[in-house]
Amino acid sequence: MKAKFEKIPIPNNNSFHAFMFENEDFDAPWHFHPEYELTYIIKGKGIRYVGNSIENFEEGDLVLLGTNLPHCWKNTNPDIKPVKSIVMQFNENILGDGWLEKNEFRSIKDLLEKSSRGIKFHAEISKEISKELIGVLNDSPLKKLFRFLNLLELLSNTKTQDYLISEGFAPNLNNKINHRINTIYSYVHQNYDQKIALNNVASEVAMSQEAFCRFFKKSLNKSFFTFVNEYRIHMVCEQLIKTNKAVNQIAFECGYESLPFFYRQFKKFKNSTPLDFKKKYIKIEET
Structure with missing residues (x-):
């Protein structure tokens, strides 16, 4: 991207x-x-x-x-x-x-x-x-x-x-920076359903882990793993809405290995439990 x-x-x-x-x-x-x-x-x-x-x-x-x-x-x-x-x-x-x-x-x-x-x-x-x-x-x-x-x-x-955008964020339209962001986004999109190692994604843009973390935080005003969890939770929401799979199954399929950690992340980004989110969506659809 x-x-x-x-x-x-x-x-x-x-x-x-x-x-x-x-x-x-x-x-x-x-x-x-x-x-x-x-x-x-x-x-x-x-x-x-x-x-x-x-x-x-x-x-x-x-x-x-x-x-x-x-x-x-x-x-x-x-x-x-x-x-x-x-x-x-x-x-x-x-x-x-x-x-x-x-x-x-x-x-x-x-x-x-x-x-x-x-x-x-x-x-x-x-x-x-x-x-x-x-x-x-x-x-x-x-x-x-x-x-x-x-x-x-x-x-x-x-x-x-x-x-939509957090206060103080200023997009950087530098071509080299955006090429790196594009590579990172594509990597997350292709690998969000499995474990993502920092060294692997950093190597995709030819950076050390430390340099990569500083770069991502400066570019998007959030940490890389905050972005990964944000992406995963959005994919979880999509599965909650369009399938009847169990919450735990969806969590594992979207890359979460720890269910307690998954539930904490869902609460952080959606301010509700997965089941409450699904019930609320169904209620809206029926009105």
Whole structure:
């Protein structure tokens, strides 16, 4: 998942780029661009990477990203195909220079400033505005712009939102660093279900163990093994949701050799027990 610079193809004479993405997979690499991006998942489940954040996503996921935030969505459920999302990309000069300084757009300016940490809107908000999102795609050019500005205004006034990225994190867009991060992410993805030795992953990027630990902590503002456990717990959650396997079996299949340690990690990242997490998810699905 090397963070690649992506040039956004905003059509000539258009204020922003809004489109429906539909494909067999979310195949975009880990990338960044100077445009803001609003993404709504219509169909698909998997893991969403934004900066140093790693979280599950599913249908109804609505996220606003600030400029130059490395990100990608990776579907991990092969049974859900094709995947589908609505994506809207725009720069800060969508209405020309200085528009955000006008009093009428103060709330939108605040929203865009907050988006530097990535914003995930709660499910009730994404459900409420889903028709508005589709309307932005289908309207005439002028009405499309009005709809989009109204959409930003609605989002700027909601209090039900969460930040994705920990405060103080600044993404490093250096190509060499991101190439190493890409290699590490790929290694974890391929080996999370077995024991991961620090010397093995460090050798993947030609570093000593000590240098590797310092590098990872500095790059993502978290330790490598915190990241590994975070990834494993997200894979556990996916298995809890889509299978009827016993919790202990899922834990072992996702790389945990100690059940007490597994339960402590699950509580740390999800603030619940595995069974409570599953019951809560089923309850939400039934409403």
